[in-house]
Amino acid sequence: MNMTTALARLLIFPGVLFAVPAAWFFLWVERKAVAMMQGRIGPPFMQPFYDFIKLLGKNTPPREGVSGLLMRLWPLIAVSAAAGAVGLLPVLPASGGFEGDLILLLALLELPSMCIVAAGFSSRSIFGEIGSAREAALSVSYNVVFLLAVVSIAASQHTFRLEALAHLPATPLQFLGVAAILICLPAKLHLNPFSLPNAEQEIYSGPMTEYAGPELAMWELSHGLEWVAATGLVATLAAPHLTTWWLAALVFVALSFGIVLLLSAVASATARLAIDTTVRFYWQCTLIFAVLAVASALFLRFRS
């Protein structure tokens, strides 16, 4: 673990240099998959890139005072947290680098959604506030399941270290945990059955209503990076342990791509649920499995 490999992981693979094009690619895959499911042709391959550049060139309304400063700051925090989360993923085997643990990764994954909540409230738009309140309620409901799933994986492997989690042979309990994380992903990425916070047209654009130009470009980018980080987390946990670095990278990309396709298919096949249905889904249906997973992980651990 030296400085060079640490920087290489943060800046090249799976860090910024890989993550930003991957974010655009996943945003395109999502839009294209939804279009194809609906029998449309869909946007061209470079569409998210065009949108990003165009948004950078747009004007923003004058923003004054502390709330104006905050409105410029939130998207930047969200982007850097999501990029950091991608950089932490233990994709390459035994490459050294910065060894973060699962708790840091979870914190970085959670920051963008906290930024969205704060962003909606600091924009002082009524639609932004409704969107933020929904995002907060959604976050409270899926995060319980998400965290319990992660705890069950960590407990079954006796470690919170990412490197070790990715490379230890998988246990059946780990797959149960991965499945629980997968159920939480549509809510984390604001995809269709749980697309409440930004509910297009229904509450304008939710927390993003007041954001324009470069700020919106950063939100789009942070959403893309969240895609890469969240699918990457599942991919690294589910991937078999490989010692060849290029094979590991290839398996990582292929698994992430598969998860993006799966989530897009679910998104285009479902309609938006109301907030109470969503909360009930996570607290009543999914929580049971998460609690079971944690209980059996702890039980097995004390028996061994």
Place this chain on the structure above:
Amino acid sequence: MNLWAKLMRYCRRRSPWLFHMNGGSCNGCDIELIASLTPRYDAEQLGVRLEGSPRHADILCITGPITHNAVNAIKTVYDQVCGPKAVVAIGSCPATTNVFIDSRTLEGPLNKHLPVDVFVPGCPPRPDAIIRGVAMAAGILAERAGKNLPVEPVVMPLIGPGCGGACGCGAANHAEAAAGEVLS
């Protein structure tokens, strides 16, 4: 023109985000605008996205003859759209107030209040014509951005099953022709 400006122009015409505003329309044009996003016409091929907030939009699509109640709302929304921006008047109503002409409840036509870039006539216009108008507006927007040129509205030809090639498409599928135009 430097490289960044060229890239910006290239991206601006490929990513028109719309905000739709009803200025007292009968809903006919609104339905056609939504139809242009459906599988049959699929405006997303040109990068078109219907946005929920005027802050995100590049092109303001206005339908209806601009009633007394709507005029201030339309001006507010126009100011909320961040520049560079363009305005597309969809249907015959915003262009001429159509059959409602001389009504005392109207403040139309639209170009009395806003600088309109493209008029798409028709009652209602076909989705093909709307896509073509939006593509034209995206081109105008990309060319004009930063130069501060005066607005000269473009009136799109009436197209439909009986356009007789007036729109220059020469094909049954107008959306394809529009796509060819904007991407050339």
